[in-house]
Amino acid sequence: MGEFDFIRQYLQRQQSGAEVVLGIGDDAAIVRPLPGLDWCISTDMLLAGRHFFADEAAADIAHKVLAVNLSDMAAMGAQPRWALLSAALPQLNPVWLSSFCDSLFSLAAAHGVTLIGGDTTRGDYVFNITIGGTVPQGQGLRRSGAQVGDDIWLSGRVGLAAAALQQRLGRLRLPETVFAECNQALLRPTPQVALGQALLGVASAALDVSDGVAQDLQHILRASGVGADVDTTQLPTLAALRHGLPESTLLPLLLAGGDDYELLFTAAPAQRAAVAAAGIASGTALSRIGTITEQRQVLHCLDADGHPIKLDQQGYDHFG
Amino acid sequence: MGEFDFIRQYLQRQQSGAEVVLGIGDDAAIVRPLPGLDWCISTDMLLAGRHFFADEAAADIAHKVLAVNLSDMAAMGAQPRWALLSAALPQLNPVWLSSFCDSLFSLAAAHGVTLIGGDTTRGDYVFNITIGGTVPQGQGLRRSGAQVGDDIWLSGRVGLAAAALQQRLGRLRLPETVFAECNQALLRPTPQVALGQALLGVASAALDVSDGVAQDLQHILRASGVGADVDTTQLPTLAALRHGLPESTLLPLLLAGGDDYELLFTAAPAQRAAVAAAGIASGTALSRIGTITEQRQVLHCLDADGHPIKLDQQGYDHFG
Structure with a gap:
């Protein structure tokens, strides 16, 4: 099988999308703008050995590479519309490709x-x-809108993917069922696309947690020119992790673990009912984890006694 | 230097672009549609050891990765507008990065x-x-519009990049000045962006030659349901290659070499004056190399006597 047979057999599927005038098969695709909507456009690259284990199942790799991109659309409050895939592959193995493409197109169709x-x-x-996705003109959720006094919110649960990674690297030993749930979070993250859209007009700033809560929150603080106090006892995670791990193991997973793909956002206290409604509408648990302060770019992570915690590692830096 | 310092120091430059509402630094960029225009969107991945030598100069790599993408816009007749770059790098070397980014932003600004x-x-x-680029709504140049009787045209010169590659792989020995010119074509291809836009409403089908004239022309034949006769004596190339190489060496370079990034397009004979005007307006030499025939997907490459040539290798296939 050659490159062009692969494209025709596996990639040129019948798909919908009213805005797509011309899909796969020419020098470029043609997409027609939709009235009143802005385009949000983002890109993410995943490498074997860095973002996933080289022997990971094809379906899991496909899910993750699309999910992490969908998560960027979620963080803007955007409706995902189209995607382009570049892939370097050691060979064209039909079994591997079928599994990869079925998983990719399944998640794509779901969104x-x-x-x-x-x-x-x-x-x-x-x-x-x-x-690429769309938001109503001028309404995309940015990192720069957090205001002093805003609540800080986090969707779902964090630390699971990082716990699974630590176990797979031999640095942690979780009970089998706990590891299984964490590993599922690592392999099959759920992008919070519906929540992102429900937060349009509600959240003042938002991003998705890919490099760890502490480091990603710093991006909001820098862009918004504010500070934050985070109550680490309110960080949502698996009960088995919260109660089964010593704090010195748990907190780095929760604050600096990464690969969570939950939404971290700020909203005025007056929006609490609207935030709760967005959580219910999107079927997502939401936790209020802290408050925006006026201390520019100063992040305090507080323990149960309200004392600041010192974190050795702030989060994932690809070149750190 | 960490990942985020790199982004801030090297990538977040002041740039123009009225349609760009939000650039680098958030979860996604925001681009506002322009009235009456369609978006053309394309992607290309380049790997060390496959698309360029790992020790190639940073400025040359940067030029090429953007140029090959600009060439896809040229092939659609699109005005390039914005780009996203994903890069895997072994380390963040300031000298290397400065050179890479200066070259990248220089070519970007030029377009x-x-x-x-x-x-x-x-x-x-x-x-x-x-x-991403724009074309007037509904006017993008596709591969599927070639009609029986259309002329086949090729811009610039082909075979130079392939000749340089063969020499660098030790399979060819060109005079030094000839190699230097060919190597420049390999390292610094010139995307035919102005020509592409000048061909809107003139060309019936178009693409850019990246995998070799013969193979790329086959894409037009397949998409348009037609055939083609190509007069190989009319294939434009460097005189030193045409006259310095035996035909058995020359023709594979011209027909199946690849990495040319010239535009291959079809146009009705009634458009010859308009085609010539497009060449003059864009400062590009154009050669009429053949005719579209009604034999579906049959490509005849003819020698000086009008006899069909048999090519062993049709062109570049990444998995062939």
Whole structure:
């Protein structure tokens, strides 16, 4: 099987998407703007050995590479629309490709995303997806809108993916069922797309947690010119982690673990009912974890006694 | 230097682009549609050791990864607007990064392209650019419009990049000045952006030649349901290659070499004056190399006597 057979057999599927005038198969796709909407556009690259284990199941890799991109759309409050996939593959193995593509198109269809283009080449596993979505004009959720006194909110649970990674690296020993749940969070993150859209007009700033709560929150603080106090006892996680791990193991997982793909956002206290409604509408648990302060770029993570915690590692830096 | 310092110091430059509402630094960029225009969107990934030598100069790599993407915009007749860069780098070397970024932003500025986002990670050199551009609504140049009787045209010269690659792989020995010119074509391809836009409403089908004239022309034949006769004596190349190489060496370079990034397009004979005007307006030499025939997907490459040539290798296939 050659490159062009692969494209025709596996990638040129019938897909919907009223805005897609021309999909896979030309020099570029053609997408027609939708009236009154802005485009949000983002890209994420995943490499074997860095973002996933090289022997991970094809379906899990495909899910994750699209999910982390969908998570960026969620963080903008955008409706995902289309995606392009670049893939370097060591060979074209039909079993592997079927599994990869079925998983990719399944998650894409669940979010109304049309695969409109891409590039394939021979090489060690590298996957890059660029994704585009829409928000009502001028309403995209940015990192720069947090105001002093705003509540800080976090969706779902954090620390699970990091716990699974630590176990797979031999640095942690969780009970089997706990590891299984954490590993599922690592392999199959759920992008909070519905929640993001429900937060339009409600959240003052938002991002998705990919590098760890502490480091990602710092991005909001920098962009908004504010500070934050975070109550670490309110950080949502698996009960088995919260109660089964010593604090010195638990807190780095929760604050600096990364790979969570939950939404971290701020909203005025007057919006608490609206935030709760957004959580219910999207079927997502939401935790109020802290408050925006006026101390520019100063993040205090407080323990049960209200004392600041010193974190050795702030979060994931690809070149740190 | 960490990942975020790199982004701030090297990538968050002041750029123009009226349609870019929000650039680098959030979860996604925000781009506002322009009235009456369609978006053309394309992506290309380049890997060390496959698309470029790992020790190539940073400025040359940066030029090429953007140029090949600009070439896809040219092939659609699109005005390039924005790009996203994903890069895997073994380390953050300030000298290397300065050179890479200066070259990238220089070519981007020359074409009015704003870098709106990207992703960086540690790994062997991999670069992926996704590019977006605009065409007047419904006018993008596709591969599917070639009609029986249309002329087949080729811009610039082909075979130079392939000749340089063959020499660098030790399979060819060109005079030094000839190699230097060919190597420049390999390292610094010139995307035919102005020509592409000048061909809107003139060309019936178009693409850019990246995998070799013969293979890329087959894409037009397949998409348009037609055939083609190509007069190989009319294939434009460097005189020193045409006259210095035996035909058995020359023709594979011209027909199946790849990495040319010239525009291959079809147009009705009634459009010859308009085609010539498009060449003059864009400062590009154009050669009429053949005719579209009604034999579906049958490509005849004819020698000086009008006899069909048999090519062993049709062109570049990443998994062939």
